Amino acid sequence: MRRKLINTNSIIFIVFIAIFTLVSYVSDQGVIRQEDNLRKSDIKVDNLTTKIYTVDTMSNQFLALNDFSLETVIELNRKQLFWIKSLILLEKDSDYSDTKMINNIIDYEYTMKKIKKGFLSHYLDILVNTMEIVDRFELVHRWNDQYFKDYFDDQGYYKEEKLNWDFENIFKDNLDYFNLKNYNYYYVPDVDKFVDEATIDNYLDIYIFSHFLLKNMESFYEIINEDNIRFSKLSLEYSNLLDEELVVNKSISSLKNFLVLASIISQILSLFFLLLFFRNILIVSV
């Protein structure tokens, strides 16, 4: 009697039960794997979001610095000839002095002191602003060293000085233009002493030095802009990677849901064939 219970149909049903049970197990395994992939993808999304934020912040810093250096260069250039012209026209000893203008001045000594101090102040402004731009530029590198690995040596010291602030070298490179070829006399002058002692030739040297310092400063915003462009590109790159990762993330999530459903369907089919198997053995047990 018992031998009769297992016929071809029963074997087919058992095979189906086995297959669907197996599919259900495989789907469950798949769900676990996809859950793991989803976690990894979430971490990637978080990392990319953080990277984009960091890169955008750096890009904004470079952009602000770029604007600052551009505005500074324009303003300092505009005043470049103002003081030397004032001195040439108003200095009584000058061959080019304008007597009419001199006579119109109420307090001549005071005005001349003001002009000379203004002249030096313009020169010092160039030095100070150069250093400020250099410092701000380097600070961005120092605080984000992971993005500027080439800028640091093995000991972690900042080595890449892209913005030139070697004033002495600028002076020496253009030595032929100066009347007094003594860098130390001009860097950094004691304002009151200089106003009392300096001749018109010294002021002309200050004008010449200012000219070359401003030329040097003009190169700054191009260099800063290069870094800005580099980070804008990087931001675009990361954004594209983030977009791709978000698509991957959503597809993993969908696949996981499909696997859950596949597992449920397999279980149902497994139960269905089990019932068919029961039915079959009941029918054949006559």
Place this chain on the structure above:
Amino acid sequence: MRFLRFALFQAYISSIQKNKKKALLIINIGIFLSIFAFSSATISFFIEKKISEIQSDLTFSQISLRETNNSISQMENELNSLQKRTNQEKIITDEKRFLDEFKIHNKLLSSKDYYGPFIYHNLKDAKKEIEDIQKLYGINVFDKNDPFYVDYLIPLLKDSWEKDEFDDFIEAIEELDFYTRQLLRINIDNYFYQKPLTINEIVDDINNEDLSSLNLTSNIFNDYESTIGSYQAMLKYYQAMLNVNKGFKGQGEEDVALYEKNILYYSNLERNIILITFIFQFSIFVIIQIFEINSVNFNLKKNK
């Protein structure tokens, strides 16, 4: 263990010949329920497919919305900075042009001294910016005939915007194109001092009547006006592009809301169907358990 259970089950089946009809009925109900369960699970499979499609659209809309928001924030910053620079330039220039009517000031500050650096650096900056944008995004936003406008943006806005707003946008890109061309026509070498001036050149500069006034029309003054014009055109362009981006943002938000609503609807539907599937599945499980438990009980009694 499974073999043992199957052996017990075989013995049990052989013994229930009296209740065979009843057993068959229960099994048939189970089969019937399993077909229902299978159908509902399959339906939820298709609903999940639909959700997945909407979710993919939602992802793209969210990405696009995020990019639009970034553009808006960057543009607002650029606009503020440009507005500030333009206002500052206007205030300083008004003051200088007033002072220029006094002889001493007129002699000390020539039009080349004052306008020159502004023209030179802005022209240099504009050239670099055109090049950079071209490199980064592959478009020339300063050219009204760029395919980005002609093939994409203009047809899109023409269909969706009011005529007045659309005309304002066209005017903004035309002005930007015009002033950029004007700006790029300036010979940059005219404003470039490679070497410092000698004292004689400075004196010549002071005495040059053509250069002395900030208020008289001259080539330098015209170049300055073109440069300022490009600033104004840029401001207008940024405002127009902000409106475009805000329009995209509004559309994007509507799309996202619609996709979210659809996902929510299908999600609820799927949840309910899965619940029904579970109930069917549970019933089938109960039926199978009835047979399994009875078979074990039967064999236990038989052994006693």
